[in-house]
Amino acid sequence: MAVIDLPRPSELLVPTLRAMRELGGSASINEIVETVVQREGFSDQQQSQLHNQGPQTEVGYRLAWTRTRLKLMGLLTNSSRGVWALTDEGAALVNDSALPDELQRERIHDRWIAYVGELRAGPGKRRTLGDDDAEPITPEESDEASEVRGWKEHLLHELMAMTPDGFERLAQRLLREANFDSVAVTGKSGDGGIDGLGVYRLGLVSFPIFFQCKRYQGTVGSGAVRDFRGAMAGRGDKGLLITTGSFSADATKEANRAGAQPIDLIDGDHLCDLLKTYELGIRVETRTVEDVTVQPGFFADM
Structure with a gap:
């Protein structure tokens, strides 16, 4: 499927910096993606576009490159x-209210072009580049993009290959590991999309939480959140929606809509992190790396 009308990473530099400013100067990856998507008004179709058939979305992939570029320029860390x-330096640039928007964009873009020119021409040199020549800078991916294309991608493909019943049992096991009691898989026809129920204990109090599982390679929209909330009506006050995909900005907004039953969202990236935390289908090995430094003075004094 062809990529649908999405800006290039070079065109997302300023929107990303402004999203960071709106978020108070620091943010998680999900917060950055959601804020940029909302600020730029990306449609559900744009948000659903997968990168190379998934599991990562094209928007997420391009914003990963954008963050890497801003980091290389010294504007993000x-x-x-x-x-x-x-x-x-990044804060000073994006907070300069006296700088017109167009000039701000030009300064950030020119800074990137200069960085790439120095990178390709060698240390201490600079090569003049056009906009197209600066994309991409190297065939190597950033550490972040490599991680996404590494164990998390492998894990998500394994999850997509599970049977629906198996994925529900995995969610049941995950909730038990996360201190839920009486977790039961109840999904059956006519149950309105509710796959299970667990009781979460917080100190002296406890409350039931309904959950729904979606093995989905793409973006879950706001309609799925509304449908799940409708299935919970009159049965419970708290829901948990788990997917192997991602959630659109509208879905996130709907899940937290004031006056409605709250729905917590766990997307594919967060699900991978949780499975790693509880070591469910994941083995984590810690390696020790030695830093060896030769001390010439020792030999000179012999």
């Missing part, structure tokens, strides 16, 4: 916990 933040 990220922690080992996946939190991205504006650097002082």
Whole structure:
């Protein structure tokens, strides 16, 4: 399927920086994606477009490249916990209210072109580049993109290959590991899309949570959230929607709509992290890396 009218990473530099400013200068990847999607008004069709047949969306892929570019330019930084933040230089640039929008875009874009020129021409040199020549900078992916195309992609493909019943049992096991009690899979025809029920205990209180599982390679829209809420009507006050795909910005907004039953959302990326945390189908091995430094003074003094 052809890519549907989406901006290139070079065209998402400014929207990403402005999203970071709107989010208070720091944000998770999901927060950045959701905010850029809302600010730029991407349609459900654009959000559903998969990158190379999935499991990652094309929007998510391009924004991953955009974050990497901003990091290489020294405008963003990220922690080992996946939190991205504006650097002082990035904050100063995006917060300069006296700078017209067009000039701000030109400065950021020119900075990227200059960076790529130096990268391709060699240390201490600069090559003049056109816009198209700067995309992409190298066939190598960033560490973040490599991770997405690594174990998480493999895991999501394994989840997509499960039977519907098997995926529901996996969700049941995950909730039990996360301190839910009395987790039961109840999904059956005529149950309105509710796949199970668990009781979450928080200190001295507990409350039931209905859950629904969607093995889905793409974006789950707001309609699925409304349908799930409708199935819960009169039966419970809290829901959990789990998918191997992603949620559109409208779905996230609908899940948190004021005055409606709250629905917590777990997308494919978060699901992978949870399975890793509880080591369900995931084996984590910690490797120790030695840093060896030769001390010439030791030999000179012998």
